[in-house]
Amino acid sequence: xxTLKTGARLKSAVCDGEIMVVAAPSGxxxxxxxxxxxxDASSGESAGGDIHPDHAVGIAMGxxxxxxxxxxxxxxxxxxxxxxxxxxxxxxxxDTKKLPKTD
Amino acid sequence: xxxxxxxxxxxxxxxxxxxxxxxATGETLSYSQLFSKAGTRAREIRASDSNRFVKLDVxxxxxxxxxxxxxxxxxxYVPLNYRLTDEEIMRLIERxxxxxxxxxxxxxxxxxxxxxxxxxxxxxxxxxxxxxxSLENDWDMDPEEIAVLLFTSGTTGEPKAAMLRHKHxxxxxxxxxxxxxxxxxxxxxxxxxxxxxxxxxxxxxSVYSGRHVVQLPNFSAExxxxxxxxxxxxxxxxxPTMLKRIVECLEETGATNAEMPHLASxxxxxxxxxxxxxxxxxxxxxxxxxxxxxxxxxxxxxxxxLGPEDHRDAVASSxxxxxxxxxxxxRALPGVEIQIRDDEGEEVAPNTRGEIYVxxxxxxxEYEGRGSVxxxxxxxxxxxxxSLDEDGFLFLEGRADDVIVRGGENLSPGEIEDxxxxxxAVSDVAVIGIADExxxxxxxxxIVLKPSLQVSEADFQSFVxxxxxxxxxxxxxxxxxxxxxxETGKLLRRVVREKLG
Numbered sequence: 001x002x003t004l005k006t007g008a009r010l011k012s013a014v015c016d017g018e019i020m021v022v023a024a025p026s027g028x029x030x031x032x033x034x035x036x037x038x039x040d041a042s043s044g045e046s047a048g049g050d051i052h053p054d055h056a057v058g059i060a061m062g063x064x065x066x067x068x069x070x071x072x073x074x075x076x077x078x079x080x081x082x083x084x085x086x087x088x089x090x091x092x093x094x095d096t097k098k099l100p101k102t103d
Numbered sequence: 104x105x106x107x108x109x110x111x112x113x114x115x116x117x118x119x120x121x122x123x124x125x126x127a128t129g130e131t132l133s134y135s136q137l138f139s140k141a142g143t144r145a146r147e148i149r150a151s152d153s154n155r156f157v158k159l160d161v162x163x164x165x166x167x168x169x170x171x172x173x174x175x176x177x178x179x180y181v182p183l184n185y186r187l188t189d190e191e192i193m194r195l196i197e198r199x200x201x202x203x204x205x206x207x208x209x210x211x212x213x214x215x216x217x218x219x220x221x222x223x224x225x226x227x228x229x230x231x232x233x234x235x236x237s238l239e240n241d242w243d244m245d246p247e248e249i250a251v252l253l254f255t256s257g258t259t260g261e262p263k264a265a266m267l268r269h270k271h272x273x274x275x276x277x278x279x280x281x282x283x284x285x286x287x288x289x290x291x292x293x294x295x296x297x298x299x300x301x302x303x304x305x306x307x308x309s310v311y312s313g314r315h316v317v318q319l320p321n322f323s324a325e326x327x328x329x330x331x332x333x334x335x336x337x338x339x340x341x342x343p344t345m346l347k348r349i350v351e352c353l354e355e356t357g358a359t360n361a362e363m364p365h366l367a368s369x370x371x372x373x374x375x376x377x378x379x380x381x382x383x384x385x386x387x388x389x390x391x392x393x394x395x396x397x398x399x400x401x402x403x404x405x406x407x408x409l410g411p412e413d414h415r416d417a418v419a420s421s422x423x424x425x426x427x428x429x430x431x432x433x434r435a436l437p438g439v440e441i442q443i444r445d446d447e448g449e450e451v452a453p454n455t456r457g458e459i460y461v462x463x464x465x466x467x468x469e470y471e472g473r474g475s476v477x478x479x480x481x482x483x484x485x486x487x488x489x490s491l492d493e494d495g496f497l498f499l500e501g502r503a504d505d506v507i508v509r510g511g512e513n514l515s516p517g518e519i520e521d522x523x524x525x526x527x528a529v530s531d532v533a534v535i536g537i538a539d540e541x542x543x544x545x546x547x548x549x550i551v552l553k554p555s556l557q558v559s560e561a562d563f564q565s566f567v568x569x570x571x572x573x574x575x576x577x578x579x580x581x582x583x584x585x586x587x588x589x590e591t592g593k594l595l596r597r598v599v600r601e602k603l604g
Contacts, residue, residue, distance in 0.1 A: 099408060
């Protein structure tokens, strides 16, 4: 499993989900969606296979997801039915603090 | 990362929503139109030899189109200040060639036949192409690519070109805006100039939240009021001088209520807001939430906000320390850290004046050809002076360079201005340091009196003496009819200094 690069776009191998890496830890990360390793978004492969039932919480466009240690953060750019996990642990949804609109 | 990704998401979530309306002409662009036109323009830019995409024109639908097309094509977007002289503009263009320049029809002839410059008419950029074409989302996702080059106003020497990378702008948006959070009925009136960081931030955050932007290309209070009513505007951002004009304009009609209940939020920033102006505005707009934002070009716009709750708490409080927060710029955004440091670079205690330092993902602090001024721990020195109170509220005290050093004592012009502003006859005031043989520098004040009021220099001197230490008493006071401001409401102290001689 390669290291994740900030700004990289990855897609799910089993659903329509697509993410961008916002922040990544150094070292290898096994990032999965629906239980299957995510693939480069520009690759020609299309989604197939089944979502693992333990990885089926879904991802919503515009939501950010983080690992427990908050060293990994991704942004969902296309919604999907699979759930995200890093090294086997499900990612958590990060809240955007509601701010007054200033621009 | 790429700012185009923000538009891509908006386009897939609500393609048919109106994204931008030119308030002057009524023309509109939906998200899908903006997206496909950006793709078409990007292909043309790539086919040219240009390394920069330069825009020299007032706000229009071409403004967001240029920003996104540049991001898609992978070259920096460079919006120029159209109020500069032709000579100044030419010098900046020389620095960004080879480039494509998009400008208004009446300016095209001034820039024809220059080597390394392809000139386009703004209206052509908008009119042709961009429909029913198959586009590949092939923009670069390298977060280090430069999205925008912004020339800072540069009070001394040539303007500096601040480099904002895609990672800075995207971090700012992800950290401060919830995707698709705006209702279809929401509309934001944008009247800040397109070459100002607040103009860039307004485009990106509105697109990401799905909020319709109504553009006001040439500000006047009358036109602002008309557009707010016409488009049932819900959000607006103004600089202090604009708010002052809006308040005056409403008062001239005898209004005690602006009668714009749909205006849910009014943000201001970009300069010091006089207390009487904000107090009057809050009375005229009783249904509106006020926010004060502080930020710099080098920090991708806003780094601290005084929110509506803070405004209300300050007005309602009997505690003087809480009340004075009404003139603060609030607290740091999430993900942004703010420190105040002394001349030796050491962090100071709360309520102590010093230079403002800032750190965070959205902070660039980098200039083309000059490198980064961010230190090894990521801190950017803003050159703004200020202080933090115990609860982290930030108070601005002008530029660090504006400090008056009188006989070794550092005096803050802002502090003295605040005291003079409380005098009933004062409409506006600027305090600056002037050369003094004995003290090195001494305090001078320029006062704009309210109509038909007369107060002598000596009266003002004793007014300050009663309230501050004697070193703060202006040794020279002049009375002018107005003070010089730039178009974003910043007092031009340099001009005051020159005129005072």
